[in-house]
Amino acid sequence: MRLHQMPFAALPIDGMETFQQDETFHQNVSTSVGNEGKTRVDGETRGLVIGKKSQPKVTVTPTTYLGDLFRIRIVPSCQILYYCQQRPPIPNQPTMGIVEDATEDLFFSRYECETLAQSYNVYADKRLQGRKATVTEYQTLASQVQILHSSHHATSNPMQPLDSYLVLGDGSLTLSQLISPGWRMPNLSDVFACCCEVNFSVNKVTDDLLSLATGFLCAGARSVVSTQWSVEDLASALLAIFYYNFRQAGMSRSQALQQGQIKLRNLTGEEFARNYQGEIGKSLQQQHDQAMTRRNDAKVKGDVTECQKWQDLADKIQVQQQRLQSLAQEKQPFSHPYYWAGFVSQGLA
Template sequence: MVDWANGYLRAYSTKKYHYEKHLTTRLHSLAQILLIDKIIQHIPPECNKLILIPHRYLHLFPLHALPITSEQGEDKAKILMDRFPAGVSYAPSCQLLQLTQTRQRPEDFTHLFAVQNPSADLDYTPIEVDVIKRYFNPPPDTEILVENDATKAAIDSKPLNNYHCLHFSCHGYFNYQEPRKSALILANAHKPASAEPNPERYLRVSENKEFDLEKCLTIDDVFDLQLEQCRLVTLSACETGLIDYTNISDEYIGLPSGFLVAGSPAVVSSLWMVNDLSTALLMIKFYQNLREQIPLAVALNQAQLWLRDSTQSHLLAWSRQLPLDNSLMKKIQQALDWFNPHERPFQNPYYWAAFCVIGS
């Protein structure tokens, strides 16, 4: 198991194309190592919902997408999500799961606060947020901070405790060396790398770039939030679901845990650097499912399977029904035109398996 995990993390860190291309094969190997088929045999057939509390570095992997043996006579490969139609979700620990399950929240899901593309380099984020905001009440119940307006100071000034849903469509960064310095990257946080940066304030991510942590939303900032009305936090960003897997205690440090402690009963987050286009499509479908009163974990799982199985022609037809202006609609269609009509552009789990529901 350790050798497999080291190979997975090494490929993710150094060979992104190789990681993406061979993700399906890696998940098959992980399923065999974990003896997932034998474990499933011990679960009663009537059990249709699964909550996973992974140990240590198992938090890093999309266990919900592990392949399982199909029933005799079935002609379609199955994954763990198929076995549990009432949803597969996660929790960082039993203690945090119990905490989220005891929270009482209003039934309303009408007030949205969203951060949209603060780094101004995500082409499909405007499409994602422009559609999602229409599923909530208009302003002032909904507020969107767009690009340069999405600063740390602006977020600090907002009454986040009044919103039912927080949606962050931006970059995220996980710091393996110092997990508490992991952050959502906000406007004006990037700066050229200095010769001798202050490690307490600046986080260097490459030879020529670093982040000003005082202009980001760090894990420590998240722990200080008060989200009394919140029902869902969605982190539509890169690496937002990663945790400090070197910690052998029951409490894992990561952005999802921070939002759970701050008051949200559930968080949707990602396990790797996600594709901009596929994420926008997945998020729109996810919120469409929520609008139909589908339970949270099921809404995400169904959206993932939908994205995996959709052909180019199906995605084009679906996108034409979205409430978008012509310029944004054209952007989606131009991206999908690269594929053949019967091709499934996002079949690889790299495009759909990164996201998971954490919490109740």
């Protein structure tokens, strides 16, 4: 394993953590896929993974992690860091743009993005929702805003890193496109790519880190928060909200991510139920109602395939609604590093 694959924030300083994980869980965390035809884990992770996702069986004893003691920031290379430092300053009141659940199957993305839209006063024309998040609209939005929050599917291709891609409403945005001259975004300050494997790379051609996150830095972003593996949907939504709350409180990017990870890790089931479960539950219910409406419309039209699609989606939403109840009963439902340690901060501090 190369150093850029290490989840430094989760390196234990004292105490210990033991857990059992089966083969499919190991595949979820450590295996990147870049070919078509893999199984998508519906509504649970923000990328394409092999096999069916299973949660780790974990026993946690008090642990101090490296991320508790240090704010961690990484860079793909000194040259890219130099480019970030040479870019002109951004206005004091940056504008945010949001790209949200382009494939309409990430159940917690809507809650996440609605919360951010309210916090940052993001208007409808700066918020690409569902299938409206096309490649062309994505490029337009990225050229208009200073903060870009992307919450949807993505996957890396370790054998052909330039073919790693973000999944959008009408296709894919590949790394090769992102680093091409047509995708220069000189006014882009911050990117939070709340997707799977955006910073996952196993490049045997060069020692440089070649990932989608690197692509954003090359295209013009000063800083990118991204992921090292297939991250879990609900945990990602909460961590993104925590991160931006700390940023609005005046923290630097690396400090906001550090404190967001600590907050998510220490979040108790009781706190989750009191502060988040209600609003998240409302969001899920709205999505369930919309799925049933679309199912009924398809049924009237006699479109069996479309009808089954929306019924399946409604069934999966019900599973997530039940999961909210179980999470509220757990002591610390997101304490395992799988939920929080895959997020990294790159570029400027």
